[in-house]
Amino acid sequence: MFELTGVARTVTLQNGKPLPILRGIDLRVEGGEHISIVGQSGTGKSTLLNIIGMLDLPDEGTYIFEGKDVARLSESKRAALRGTSFGFVFQQFNLFNARTALQNVEAPLLYSSSSKDLFRRSRLAADMLDLVGLGDRLYAMPSQLSGGEQQRVAIARALVRRPHVILADEPTGALDVETGNRVIDLLEEVAHEMNSALVVISHDMQVAARAQRIYQIVHGQLHERTHEQIDVALTTRQFGEVEE
Numbered sequence: 062m063f064e065l066t067g068v069a070r071t072v073t074l075q076n077g078k079p080l081p082i083l084r085g086i087d088l089r090v091e092g093g094e095h096i097s098i099v100g101q102s103g104t105g106k107s108t109l110l111n112i113i114g115m116l117d118l119p120d121e122g123t124y125i126f127e128g129k130d131v132a133r134l135s136e137s138k139r140a141a142l143r144g145t146s147f148g149f150v151f152q153q154f155n156l157f158n159a160r161t162a163l164q165n166v167e168a169p170l171l172y173s174s175s176s177k178d179l180f181r182r183s184r185l186a187a188d189m190l191d192l193v194g195l196g197d198r199l200y201a202m203p204s205q206l207s208g209g210e211q212q213r214v215a216i217a218r219a220l221v222r223r224p225h226v227i228l229a230d231e232p233t234g235a236l237d238v239e240t241g242n243r244v245i246d247l248l249e250e251v252a253h254e255m256n257s258a259l260v261v262i263s264h265d266m267q268v269a270a271r272a273q274r275i276y277q278i279v280h281g282q283l284h285e286r287t288h289e290q291i292d293v294a295l296t297t298r299q300f301g302e303v304e305e
């Protein structure tokens with residue numbers, strides 16, 4: 062599905078100095094796989110997710126998405142591919158507060174040619190809300206929904222175009238443990254149903270441990286970790302770097 066090879070990203074600080082964030086990142090993910098990325102705050106998790114989601118480009122290395130070299134695509138092709146191929150879920154649900162759940166989920170369909178038809182659009186959005194268990198709350202406003210319910214609306218919105226890759230940046234960060242677990246259950250379920258790849262970023266090892274493969278960013282580099290290493294980190298309460 063997608064593969065990063067030797068990817069590096071350096072940002073320029075306000076004083077003009079370069080700050081290397083990521084280097085030598087190799088990552089290959091297939092459809093239907095669930096991976097997670099952990100790392101302390103500021104280690105580059107969101108930077109990597111932005112590169113995978115084509116919101117940002119690497120400075121070095123190659124990124125091949127479904128056979129296409131992303132760096133060689135025009136800005137407009139990249140934007141189009143981003144819209145159809147990726148579903149983004151964030152810690153902040155970013156819903157339109159003056160719109161119903163249904164309108165929020167319909168929003169990504171407004172500009173897609175295959176769903177110009179108003180009724181078709183509503184039906185797709187309603188089906189997706191049904192899938193996340195909110196089939197009876199179509200006309201609820203975000204303020205009338207709990208945090209977990211709002212995140213489910215955000216998930217329905219991210220998935221309504223049936224993306225090939227679901228990118229979730231701290232999707233449980235604003236939720237209690239149990240609600241967070243249900244959100245991960247849901248993401249896994251819908252990813253499985255659509256054969257989409259699921260990439261979850263979390264600083265919570267328990268959330269990360271639910272993936273098939275777990276990666277940790279340390280000093281800008283990506284290391285694969287075993288579930289045993291994560292279990293040890295959990296029991297010893299060492300939430301920093303996993304021991305090599």
Ligand SMILES: Nc1ncnc2c1ncn2[C@@H]1O[C@H](COP(=O)(O)OP(=O)(O)OP(=O)(O)O)[C@@H](O)[C@H]1O
Nearest residue numbers: 072073074082100101102103104105106107108109
């Ligand atoms: N455009 C930018 N300009 C300057 N610095 C940046 C830019 N983008 C990211 N950074 C810096 O790069 C580092 C990595 O940021 P990033 O957001 O990827 O971290 P993160 O692992 O997602 O952290 P958190 O867990 O807190 O969300 C941080 O030190 C951040 O300040």
Ligand SMILES: [Mg+2]
Nearest residue numbers: 106107108230
């Ligand atoms: Mg982040």
